Amino acid sequence: xxxxxxxTIGYLLIIGFCIxxxxxxIPVYTPAYxxxxxxxxxxxxxxxxxxxxxxxxxxxxVVLAVSMNKPIPVAETNFPGEQGDGGGFxxxxxxxxxxxxxxxxxxxxxxxxxxLIGYELAxxxxxxxxxxxxxxxxxIQSVVVSVVLVVVLYVTMRYGFGVPVPGPQIFx
Amino acid sequence: xxxxxxxxxxxxxxxxxxxxxxxxxxxGMLFGAIPGISMLTLGAIILPFTGNMTATDAIMxxxxxxxxxxxxGAITAILFNIPGAPENAPTAFDGYPMTKQGMAGKAVxxxxxxxxxxxxxxxxxxxxxxxxxxxxxxxxxxxPEIFALVVFGIAVASSVGAxxxxxxxxxxxxxxxxxxxxLDPVAGIERYNFGFVYLLAGIHFIPTILGFFAVSxxxxxxxxSAAGTYQAPKxxxxxxxxxDFWRLKFAVLRSxxxxxxxxxxxxxxATLAAFMGYNEAVRWSKHPEKFGKGELxxxxxxxxxxxxxxxxxxxxxxxxxxxxxxxxAMMIGVFQMHxxxxxxxxxxxSSELVWVVFAAMFFANxxxxxxxxxxTKTVVHLLRIPFHFLAPAIxxxxxxxxxxxxxxxxxxxxxxxxxxxxxxxxxxxxxxxxxxxGLILGKIGEQNFAQAMQMxxxxxxxxxSRPIVAVLLIAAGLTLFGNLVKxxxxxxxxxxx
Numbered sequence: 001x002x003x004x005x006x007x008t009i010g011y012l013l014i015i016g017f018c019i020x021x022x023x024x025x026i027p028v029y030t031p032a033y034x035x036x037x038x039x040x041x042x043x044x045x046x047x048x049x050x051x052x053x054x055x056x057x058x059x060x061x062v063v064l065a066v067s068m069n070k071p072i073p074v075a076e077t078n079f080p081g082e083q084g085d086g087g088g089f090x091x092x093x094x095x096x097x098x099x100x101x102x103x104x105x106x107x108x109x110x111x112x113x114x115x116l117i118g119y120e121l122a123x124x125x126x127x128x129x130x131x132x133x134x135x136x137x138x139x140i141q142s143v144v145v146s147v148v149l150v151v152v153l154y155v156t157m158r159y160g161f162g163v164p165v166p167g168p169q170i171f172x
Numbered sequence: 173x174x175x176x177x178x179x180x181x182x183x184x185x186x187x188x189x190x191x192x193x194x195x196x197x198x199x200g201m202l203f204g205a206i207p208g209i210s211m212l213t214l215g216a217i218i219l220p221f222t223g224n225m226t227a228t229d230a231i232m233x234x235x236x237x238x239x240x241x242x243x244x245g246a247i248t249a250i251l252f253n254i255p256g257a258p259e260n261a262p263t264a265f266d267g268y269p270m271t272k273q274g275m276a277g278k279a280v281x282x283x284x285x286x287x288x289x290x291x292x293x294x295x296x297x298x299x300x301x302x303x304x305x306x307x308x309x310x311x312x313x314x315x316p317e318i319f320a321l322v323v324f325g326i327a328v329a330s331s332v333g334a335x336x337x338x339x340x341x342x343x344x345x346x347x348x349x350x351x352x353x354x355l356d357p358v359a360g361i362e363r364y365n366f367g368f369v370y371l372l373a374g375i376h377f378i379p380t381i382l383g384f385f386a387v388s389x390x391x392x393x394x395x396x397s398a399a400g401t402y403q404a405p406k407x408x409x410x411x412x413x414x415x416d417f418w419r420l421k422f423a424v425l426r427s428x429x430x431x432x433x434x435x436x437x438x439x440x441x442a443t444l445a446a447f448m449g450y451n452e453a454v455r456w457s458k459h460p461e462k463f464g465k466g467e468l469x470x471x472x473x474x475x476x477x478x479x480x481x482x483x484x485x486x487x488x489x490x491x492x493x494x495x496x497x498x499x500x501a502m503m504i505g506v507f508q509m510h511x512x513x514x515x516x517x518x519x520x521x522s523s524e525l526v527w528v529v530f531a532a533m534f535f536a537n538x539x540x541x542x543x544x545x546x547x548t549k550t551v552v553h554l555l556r557i558p559f560h561f562l563a564p565a566i567x568x569x570x571x572x573x574x575x576x577x578x579x580x581x582x583x584x585x586x587x588x589x590x591x592x593x594x595x596x597x598x599x600x601x602x603x604x605x606x607x608x609x610g611l612i613l614g615k616i617g618e619q620n621f622a623q624a625m626q627m628x629x630x631x632x633x634x635x636x637s638r639p640i641v642a643v644l645l646i647a648a649g650l651t652l653f654g655n656l657v658k659x660x661x662x663x664x665x666x667x668x669x
Contacts (some may be wrong), residue, residue, distance in 0.1 A: 006600055030263040031362065034359040037358030049351065114581060127564045136561070164579065165575070
């Protein structure tokens with residue numbers, strides 16, 4: 001995938017989002033103007049219209065650049081798989097979805113588990129899984145780090161700051 | 173001067189006051205450093221206990237917490253891209269890239285020194301001209317001027333951290349849209365909550381900031397780690413040299429003025445001060461393209477400005493009884509618990525209290541330097557922790573921080589969702605700094621615009637013909653135009669090459 005293609009997908013998503021906002025979200029979910037202050041739809045309408053205009057202009061610019069085979073200047077960080085600066089035609093690295101999911105899935109599981117089995121167990125499991133995914137294979141170190149971190153955070157939050165951590169609903 | 177010395181002697185001659193001073197200093201720094209647990213949490217926790225202290229000790233404690241709390245979040249912002257509080261978010265824009273380049277010591281050192289310098293200057297200015305400045309700022313800076321200031325801030329910041337100016341503007345607009353979720357700031361009626369009770373109070377900025385900065389950074393670095401391109405930040409304990417600071421003397425002085433000015437305005441405070449300080453640094457720089465990539469001036473400007481706002485925020489509180497933010501509002505509560513009312517009469521009836529508070533703030537800012545110097549030599553070693561331990565730890569701390577804000581698991585969900593969105597946006601060259609700026613300034617701007625329109629009886633002509641408003645709006649327009657011209661020139665240069 002080239003930067004131009006990635007940008008085109010991005011602009012198309014923005015255009016779709018703006019159309020959705022203008023035709024559905026703003027008309028349906030904006031309350032009536034109470035007659036004082038500023039209309040509640042003013043900022044969203046202005047922001048969405050400007051975004052739509054800018055995305056359309058950008059899309060036209062990208063289409064023109066592609067049709068004339070001209071590079072588009074960008075100064076972006078090179079991510080894995082990206083090399084050199086060939087303007088818009090630089091090959092951008094694909095997002096490593098498999099790896100990304102392997103990090104995001106423990107995060108999602110943490111969200112579900114923290115409510116069910118409580119902070120202590122869920123966080124311990126989360127830390128163990130994530131350390132394994134990122135590349136730690138030293139089990140004793142991983143267990144020690146996970147236990148220490150969970151305990152330190154629990155004690156700091158619960159007794160230091162007086163902030164309750166999520167409890168295990170499954171036992172209630 | 174005599175009054176200051178008298179206040180200082182009263183402070184240091186009382187062991188209880190010294191203990192409270194030290195507790196406030198460390199407490200503010202600690203609470204300020206942990207995301208979701210701000211100095212406001214500390215302020216709220218200790219509020220009931222201040223009834224057992226003398227009025228002087230209680231007010232002094234809050235003023236010390238304010239000074240050290242604003243600084244506390246800078247360390248985590250620089251080392252781990254986790255701003256402890258919104259006012260430290262601009263510090264992360266350049267502080268974290270500096271850490272990645274092996275200049276963590278320099279960035280933390282600059283933050284320490286500039287926070288201390290900005291706060292001390294602010295304390296001195298506060299002592300010399302409280303009543304005079306408060307009168308001027310409050311009489312000439314109303315909602316129309318604050319709205320214009322926000323527009324100017326957004327115009328300048330839209331070019332920060334994005335691959336192109338165009339993407340920077342789109343990022344800011346996205347932030348403005350996120351800011352509209354929740355209750356309308358004027359009428360208090362619900363909008364864009366899509367039927368979810370959770371969204372009634374809007375999208376809280378702490379989980380959003382954690383997601384945009386910390387979570388997305390972990391995602392990006394783990395991807396690099398998987399691809400074998402991850403490079404651990406080099407641990408460097410070098411303090412910035414005198415030459416580094418001398419080179420940035422104008423940036424520091426400018427940020428002191430901006431921070432102090434923003435601090436005086438009620439309801440604005442350290443957050444806008446930090447963003448404005450950073451924005452102005454970008455605008456005045458000969459190399460604005462370096463910002464967001466590890467420019468020392470970015471760290472210096474935002475940290476000087478946010479601490480310069482602390483002393484200034486005490487001016488409307490003490491001189492007029494107007495709180496500038498949540499912590500100063502708590503201070504009003506403390507005054508009332510001791511059967512006192514802040515305002516002009518405080519200077520007459522309780523001048524000793526006022527000068528002890530002034531002295532405490534002065535010493536707190538000096539202490540920040542020494543404590544911060546120690547931190548530079550110790551906390552930076554945290555970067556030696558291997559990435560496979562650091563990344564899960566950051567995610568867990570961010571999770572607990574997001575949960576701690578309101579005790580809602582939904583906030584943690586928002587944080588991870590923001591992290592995923594920011595991961596894709598950052599890869600595509602959009603600016604997460606711009607989104608955060610739009611989110612924070614959007615609410616302030618909309619509220620002040622509505623108030624200004626009511627003040628002006630819905631007539632735009634008197635609105636824009638106010639001198640300060642006109643100057644700020646013209647400056648905003650020129651900045652946007654200038655950025656556009658720069659972009660077009662870059663395209664032409666690239667095409668010619």
